[in-house]
Amino acid sequence: MVFFSLSTRTLLSAALLTLLSAATCLTAHAQRNKKNAPAAVASGPARLAPLYGGASPAQAxxxxxxxxxxxxxxxxxxxAEASQFFSTKGFQYLLENQPDTAAIRFNLAWALDAKNPDPYRGFAVMLSQRQAPPADVQALLLQGLAVAPTxxxxxxxxxxxxxxRYIQTKKKKDLTEAASYAQRAVLADANNANxxxxxxxxRYYQEDYAGAWEAIHKxxxxNMSSLDFTxxxxxxxxxxxPEGKFR
Incomplete structure (x- = not known):
């Protein structure tokens, strides 16, 4: 059985290079304006909680x-551009194992632009790392999809x-839901290897093995790095x- 979980690698692999490239450009822009990014915003536990612990954008x-x-x-x-800058910094701090600083950056990014999908993804990574209940992680992803459905x-x-979740429950409805998200992802970006x-x-869990091979080859x-050899x-x-590429 293939068992995979929501991990930093899974969440970041599709977008990280783009985000780091954006960070380089935006950092240069900020330096040209001779303004330093704030080291921290807000105070107390709220600044470390996902989306300021349930605050509205105005409250944030x-x-x-x-x-x-x-x-x-x-x-x-x-x-919006500032939000992209700070969410990119959030991912960088995650990679550097500085989750509190990452949380501050993601929250700032969300306060600046609640339609930026990256803060939702960043906090989903953080919750997964902390082994939070999967329902909490999915709730953040659904909030992100509400503002960025594609x-x-x-x-x-x-x-x-x-x-x-399907691996745990074996419920057909869970597999159907997963298939819907996967299909929407392909339709949203057919050039996304992940x-x-x-x-x-x-498709593997649907026992559509020929379809699974087709998707793997696409x-x-x-991007070869997307391959899951397990x-x-x-x-x-x-x-x-069927293509004889993997023996």
């Missing part, structure tokens, strides 16, 4: 404070966590690779 901006917001407005062309990364993550690999995992053609090994036991 009040927690950030007018002085910090004014400084950001002087440093960036728009709050975001391939969120859809991949949602498919992953629901597939994990979307195809996620669909391959779902992902492979886009899945491939298990799939070979069910059906030899």
């Amino acid at each position: 901006q009040a927690l950030v404070g007018p002085a910090v917001l004014a400084d950001i407005d002087r440093s960036f062309p728009s709050r 975001n391939a990364g969120l859809l991949i993550d949602a498919a992953t966590i629901v597939t994990e 979307a195809w690999q996620t669909q391959a995992r779902v 992902g492979q053609n886009l 899945l491939i090994s298990d799939l070979k036991d069910k059906l030899p690779d």
Whole structure:
């Protein structure tokens, strides 16, 4: 059996290079404006809780404070661009094993632009790392999908966590839900290798082994690093690779 969980690697692999590239450009922009990113915003436990612990966007901006917001407005062309900058920094801090600093950056990014999908994904990673209940992780992903319904990364993550639930429950409705997310991810971004690999995992559990191989090869053609060799090994036991690439 293939067992996979919502992990940092799974969540970040599709978007990390793009995010780090954006961080480089936006950091240069901030330096040109000679403004330093705030080291912290708000205070107390709320600043470390996902989305400020349930605050509204207006409440979040009040927690950030007018002085910090004014400084950001002087440093960036728009709050949406600033939000992207801080969410990118959040992922960088996650990779550096600084979750508290990452949480502060993700919250700031969300306060600046609640339609930015990356803070939702970042907090989903953090909750998963802390072994939070999968329902809590999925709730964050669903909040992200409510504002960015065609975001391939969120859809991949949602498919992953629901597939994990299916592994535990063996309920057909869970597998159907996972398949829906996976299909939406492929439709949202047909050039996303991780979307195809996620669909391959779902098809494996649907016992559509030929379809799983098809999805694996599509992902492979886009990005070799997306391959899940544990899945491939298990799939070979069910059906030899029709294309003969994996023996």
